[in-house]
Amino acid sequence: MRILIAGGDGFCGWPTVLYFSQRGHEVAVLDNLVRRQWDEELGSNSLTPIASIEDRLAAWRETSGKEVKLYLGDLTEYDFVDRVLREFQPEAIVHYGEQRSAPYSMIDRNHAVFTQVNNVVGTLNILYAMKDIVPDCHLIKLGTMGEYGTPNIDIEEGYLEVHHKGRVDVLPYPKQPFSMYHLSKVHDSHNIMFACKSWGIRATDLNQGVVYGLWTDETKQSESLYNRVDYDGVFGTALNRFCIQAAVGHDLTVYGKGGQTRAFLDIRDTLQCVELAALNPADQGEFRVFNQFTEQFSVLELAERVQRVAEDMGLAANIAHLNNPRVEKEEHYYNAIHTKLMDLGLKPHLLSDELIKDLIETAERYQDRVNLRVIAPTATWR
Amino acid sequence: MRILIAGGDGFCGWPTVLYFSQRGHEVAVLDNLVRRQWDEELGSNSLTPIASIEDRLAAWRETSGKEVKLYLGDLTEYDFVDRVLREFQPEAIVHYGEQRSAPYSMIDRNHAVFTQVNNVVGTLNILYAMKDIVPDCHLIKLGTMGEYGTPNIDIEEGYLEVHHKGRVDVLPYPKQPFSMYHLSKVHDSHNIMFACKSWGIRATDLNQGVVYGLWTDETKQSESLYNRVDYDGVFGTALNRFCIQAAVGHDLTVYGKGGQTRAFLDIRDTLQCVELAALNPADQGEFRVFNQFTEQFSVLELAERVQRVAEDMGLAANIAHLNNPRVEKEEHYYNAIHTKLMDLGLKPHLLSDELIKDLIETAERYQDRVNLRVIAPTATWR
Numbered sequence: 001m002r003i004l005i006a007g008g009d010g011f012c013g014w015p016t017v018l019y020f021s022q023r024g025h026e027v028a029v030l031d032n033l034v035r036r037q038w039d040e041e042l043g044s045n046s047l048t049p050i051a052s053i054e055d056r057l058a059a060w061r062e063t064s065g066k067e068v069k070l071y072l073g074d075l076t077e078y079d080f081v082d083r084v085l086r087e088f089q090p091e092a093i094v095h096y097g098e099q100r101s102a103p104y105s106m107i108d109r110n111h112a113v114f115t116q117v118n119n120v121v122g123t124l125n126i127l128y129a130m131k132d133i134v135p136d137c138h139l140i141k142l143g144t145m146g147e148y149g150t151p152n153i154d155i156e157e158g159y160l161e162v163h164h165k166g167r168v169d170v171l172p173y174p175k176q177p178f179s180m181y182h183l184s185k186v187h188d189s190h191n192i193m194f195a196c197k198s199w200g201i202r203a204t205d206l207n208q209g210v211v212y213g214l215w216t217d218e219t220k221q222s223e224s225l226y227n228r229v230d231y232d233g234v235f236g237t238a239l240n241r242f243c244i245q246a247a248v249g250h251d252l253t254v255y256g257k258g259g260q261t262r263a264f265l266d267i268r269d270t271l272q273c274v275e276l277a278a279l280n281p282a283d284q285g286e287f288r289v290f291n292q293f294t295e296q297f298s299v300l301e302l303a304e305r306v307q308r309v310a311e312d313m314g315l316a317a318n319i320a321h322l323n324n325p326r327v328e329k330e331e332h333y334y335n336a337i338h339t340k341l342m343d344l345g346l347k348p349h350l351l352s353d354e355l356i357k358d359l360i361e362t363a364e365r366y367q368d369r370v371n372l373r374v375i376a377p378t379a380t381w382r
Numbered sequence: 383m384r385i386l387i388a389g390g391d392g393f394c395g396w397p398t399v400l401y402f403s404q405r406g407h408e409v410a411v412l413d414n415l416v417r418r419q420w421d422e423e424l425g426s427n428s429l430t431p432i433a434s435i436e437d438r439l440a441a442w443r444e445t446s447g448k449e450v451k452l453y454l455g456d457l458t459e460y461d462f463v464d465r466v467l468r469e470f471q472p473e474a475i476v477h478y479g480e481q482r483s484a485p486y487s488m489i490d491r492n493h494a495v496f497t498q499v500n501n502v503v504g505t506l507n508i509l510y511a512m513k514d515i516v517p518d519c520h521l522i523k524l525g526t527m528g529e530y531g532t533p534n535i536d537i538e539e540g541y542l543e544v545h546h547k548g549r550v551d552v553l554p555y556p557k558q559p560f561s562m563y564h565l566s567k568v569h570d571s572h573n574i575m576f577a578c579k580s581w582g583i584r585a586t587d588l589n590q591g592v593v594y595g596l597w598t599d600e601t602k603q604s605e606s607l608y609n610r611v612d613y614d615g616v617f618g619t620a621l622n623r624f625c626i627q628a629a630v631g632h633d634l635t636v637y638g639k640g641g642q643t644r645a646f647l648d649i650r651d652t653l654q655c656v657e658l659a660a661l662n663p664a665d666q667g668e669f670r671v672f673n674q675f676t677e678q679f680s681v682l683e684l685a686e687r688v689q690r691v692a693e694d695m696g697l698a699a700n701i702a703h704l705n706n707p708r709v710e711k712e713e714h715y716y717n718a719i720h721t722k723l724m725d726l727g728l729k730p731h732l733l734s735d736e737l738i739k740d741l742i743e744t745a746e747r748y749q750d751r752v753n754l755r756v757i758a759p760t761a762t763w764r
Binding site for chain 1 (some may be wrong): 407458493494495498502504506507510533534535536542543544546547550551553554555557559561562565568569572573575576579580581675688707709715762764
């Protein structure tokens, strides 16, 4: 399959590139490398050393004998998107190419506007280019479980059958997103749904949970193939951040009570899910939504689990309840359905103490790279 | 009350300016006059001659003795928005300042991207400026009934009580918007809801139906105060467009079967509704949604009604069913609730044959201004 991976230099994108290439697909990376600039902006960095995209692809060529095309440019520039689609003629587009940090979007007005314009316009450009150039192509779009918020009823997969005053309809599931970033994904979802209905685009919206882990079979083959992993207060996410905090002797930073329950998955399952979506494409005109995660945890549960594993390793990990910088419920009902990807054959890697231990050990190995000053949350929701 | 009217030079905005000024409020207009440029772009024009904004305000000063401030600039430029709010310190902002035509947003990719960026960024800028400068100010935002689409259940006012698997919650009403323009309003609604919850902004989202009519007590006082009225395929809306078509001997252009049912209201009721919202502001942190219309009609019903009135006037009006340029259901269930504004005291002007007759007569009076070439629909949804 000819598969274009937008955002193919990022945390989810890079392992996806290698995974599809390894399995014999013809893969191209599209990226503007802006994630690396945000590190500069924030004074943060990946825990692991990461090679340049050119060196990554050269290393992969050497390791696997496989060629991956590279398109450097910005999705918000239509001429570029148009050129890439005409040249590569993708059968599937995996779209990770967005600003994906909630705290980054909440830094200030500029970052909020940037996040929404960047994400919405990039996705609109992909949709228009697909319509004109590759109308049969399948869009696999990364959304987020954070689009749903924390409703007091079960979270279904994209749609909800509503019985109301004696009538019934199946409607898009109502969204109550958590941040300016999550809002951008809700905007995308509505735009894509409209493009499917109006133009017959086929699309799968993957509402992904919080991704943890780092290593995949491909990324661990050589240091030039290593994936990035973020531990800072802006791009670092729960679990990965806790493991790194434990390794460097930093408090595990839980925001507020920690009763916030979220959906999680191992990065290896991200790859499986995207592959399952690609191999089982949506129908023409179908806007298909999968909830992409394997387990639910509260933030405090995860911190306590990391604390326990760290203590078994001889590390004293203290849990600090920070004033919550976010506006969110700290105790709430949460039950999200996630059967559609299981039905397609997903075999979950459930969270294990071994993975936590491995993450802590990786962090110990690279602890000289950790900048302790960027761990505390800076952006506030208020 | 100090009330800022964004988009105060437009079809709904201008009569709103005069209405509030007449009633003794301190009014300021914010506008970038881009609506007049779109006339140039499309080769279209208002049926009625319209004075420049400077002449409009001078005429109003002369007629009423009342002063209205003018801020010329663009909502997407934050420095401008910041300056206006600091200087004028509004207690309410009525926000009409968006690109409001569905066909315009569907002309091509450029127009779609422009519409979404313009509307979303303008509204984000207002929200951020309110938070920083006038946190107690009430945002009265014009949304549209077209955000809801045509669900097979009743359309409630903004929220829906959902019973699901033995649990219950009140959730944002699911949206299935009709066009890139309607999508921009859905994005706005989500952004505003988030700002209310996170920052305590008070906001009323007025999901307005299709507005018909032209004259208000204030706009008919002199030709320099006349309101604009659009008859072209891009900005002209059903009913107003039918009346003008009847006057100039053009077929009444019904798209497809004409079974599309929509919500409608008289422009005089727009003013009443906005006034009711302003005098009864939302609470701090409340995102309040009203469905702002008075009656539902199918497009064909309206065409037939105009045809009948035109025939009584001795005009032969033929109804032409054009191939529908839009992707929409032409027969569907439609029942939208609209009690909240009635409860606040709205006294509807229901559609009358007299109003239709008056619109046709106005169109006859200005028929030399009508450019027949711009009446047919040009933008297509497909």
